[in-house]
Amino acid sequence: xxxxPPVMDNPFPFGRPLSRxxxxxxxxxxxxxxxxxxxxxxxFLIGPRRFGKTSVLRAADEVLTKQGATVLRHDAxxxxxxxxxxxxxxxxxxxxxxxxxEHVGEKISAFFGRLRPEVSFNTATHTWSARLGxxxxxxxxxxxxxxxxxxxxxxxxxxxxxxSVALVLDEFQRVIELGGPTAEAxxxxxxxxxxxxxxxxxxxxxxxxxxxxLNPARxxxxxxxxxxxxxxxxxxxxxxxxxxxxxxxxxVEPDGIAAILELSADVPYNVQALAHTAWELLRAPADRALxxxxxxxxxxxxxxxxxxxxxxxxxxxTVPQQRALIAVIETNGRRLQSQAVTRGAGLAPATMRxxxxxxxxxxIIRREEAVGDLHWQLEDPFLGAWVLAAVAAGRPSPR
Numbered sequence: 001x002x003x004x005p006p007v008m009d010n011p012f013p014f015g016r017p018l019s020r021x022x023x024x025x026x027x028x029x030x031x032x033x034x035x036x037x038x039x040x041x042x043x044f045l046i047g048p049r050r051f052g053k054t055s056v057l058r059a060a061d062e063v064l065t066k067q068g069a070t071v072l073r074h075d076a077x078x079x080x081x082x083x084x085x086x087x088x089x090x091x092x093x094x095x096x097x098x099x100x101x102e103h104v105g106e107k108i109s110a111f112f113g114r115l116r117p118e119v120s121f122n123t124a125t126h127t128w129s130a131r132l133g134x135x136x137x138x139x140x141x142x143x144x145x146x147x148x149x150x151x152x153x154x155x156x157x158x159x160x161x162x163x164s165v166a167l168v169l170d171e172f173q174r175v176i177e178l179g180g181p182t183a184e185a186x187x188x189x190x191x192x193x194x195x196x197x198x199x200x201x202x203x204x205x206x207x208x209x210x211x212x213x214l215n216p217a218r219x220x221x222x223x224x225x226x227x228x229x230x231x232x233x234x235x236x237x238x239x240x241x242x243x244x245x246x247x248x249x250x251x252v253e254p255d256g257i258a259a260i261l262e263l264s265a266d267v268p269y270n271v272q273a274l275a276h277t278a279w280e281l282l283r284a285p286a287d288r289a290l291x292x293x294x295x296x297x298x299x300x301x302x303x304x305x306x307x308x309x310x311x312x313x314x315x316x317x318t319v320p321q322q323r324a325l326i327a328v329i330e331t332n333g334r335r336l337q338s339q340a341v342t343r344g345a346g347l348a349p350a351t352m353r354x355x356x357x358x359x360x361x362x363x364i365i366r367r368e369e370a371v372g373d374l375h376w377q378l379e380d381p382f383l384g385a386w387v388l389a390a391v392a393a394g395r396p397s398p399r
Contacts, residue, residue: 010279011244014272018052020059024268025236026052032227033060037069037166037198042191042224044172045202046209048366049379050269051229053202057168069164070096072154076174082143083132085175086115086150089167090130094119097157097165104128111160112153115146144179148190155194165197172201173208184212184219191223199224207360207367231266241275245290250282256290263299265381274298303386310386313364323347324355326391328365329384333376 013022020030029045033056036043047053054075061071072092079085090112098104101121108119108130116133132146151167158165169175176183191199201224203209212220238257245252260278264270277298282288303310317325327336327345335341342352356376359365364383365376378384 008248008283010276011248012241012272012275012279014269014276017058018055018272020062023052023055023059024240025232026056026059029056029227029229030060030063032225033057033200034063034067036200036225037064037071037164038067040164040196040198042199043201044209044213044220044224044226045200045229046206046213046226047202047204047229048206048267048377049204049363050267051204051231052268053204053229054170056229057170057200057202061168064164064166067164069166070161071166071168072096073168073170075170076178077171082147082175082178086143086146087117087130087132089150089154090115090117090132091119091128093154093157094128094130097161098128108153111156112150114149115153142180142182144183144186147175147179148186151187151190151194155191155197158194158197166200167197168200168202170202171204173203173205173212176212188219188223204363232268232271234261234266237261237266237271241271244275245279245282248279249288250279251287251289253289253291255292256295259292259295263295263381263385265377267381270381273302277302299382299385303382303389306382307386310383311390313362313383314387314390316362317359318355320347320351321355321358324352325359325364325387327352328356328359328376328378329387333365333368333378336376 023030033043033045035041037060045053045056057073061073064071072089074085074088074092076085079088090108093112094104094108098107098119104121105119108117118131118133120129120131121127122129154165154167175187179187206228212218213223213226215221238261241257241260242252256278260271260274264274274295278290278295281294281298281301282290314322323345324336324347327341327347331341336356337349337352339349342349345352347355356365360367360376363379365378368375368377
């Protein structure tokens, strides 16, 4: 019987949050989160989508748990309303801070009494769930008071606990959107009274989060530290990618690594996806060399796999928005309101401006600002390749 070669694991996992060992050059960011929790501080972790915020939070959670801390981590975008988020916070508090099962209900009722919570334990899945026994107002009433009561409950549990406790809310801007115009001031007033619990507020709407935390007129101004999650330095990425391919027997051509970073615009999620797919293409061939041609094949494969999604995004746009998106791709997002660009796109300057803001609202593009520079970036660089190919093929062109 022939001996089968060992099955190698792909060194570039993607499609899920990465562990600390799988991340490249995020140690400083992880340490900032850990230090904030250990000192019961507040941190705003801000960075575009696909830049690895969730992976950083997961990795910090791993470190903190090993150190005996308790982390309650939730993605605000996963819940249709603040009441659902509050129920999840209470359930997680029951699981992580409630102690012995037979005493959890009594303990949660004591610390979250104003919410009148009812918690239950599923013996099949070994998970807790919570239902609020108190609702505030009608369908149009703000649910922010429910969240404030939950924050007070977590803070009381933290004060009674011997462990460091942190509440981590990812996509925090969603909390403010759901809470309404007074939510920021109410949340600030509440958490300023909590000195035994740390808060990590993460968000991907960089323009909104920057204004929220840097504008002196807004309640969150100077509430806590800020940490911006930017691109990973290219030397670190080149080293990490090269080691990943070489360790599995691939010959690495410099133009192959350069192509991965170029085609993915240094966006960590896209870098990981492109490296993962390129490695899979090299799994079988005898000549396992990472070249630019292989990376282009990998990019085209990824774009083709996501064709239904990209088509739905494209078809949901108005014609002016489609034209503005093409202009972003063709100009690398620069000088978009200049006469030459707007004329080439067939749009009036005001229409271009309105369309760019609509694309930003849909999380298709984001603005990048620096001293003397403002340009727009695609949230997903591979969408640009799909759009150019689709327009070239006439599916359907807004021109």
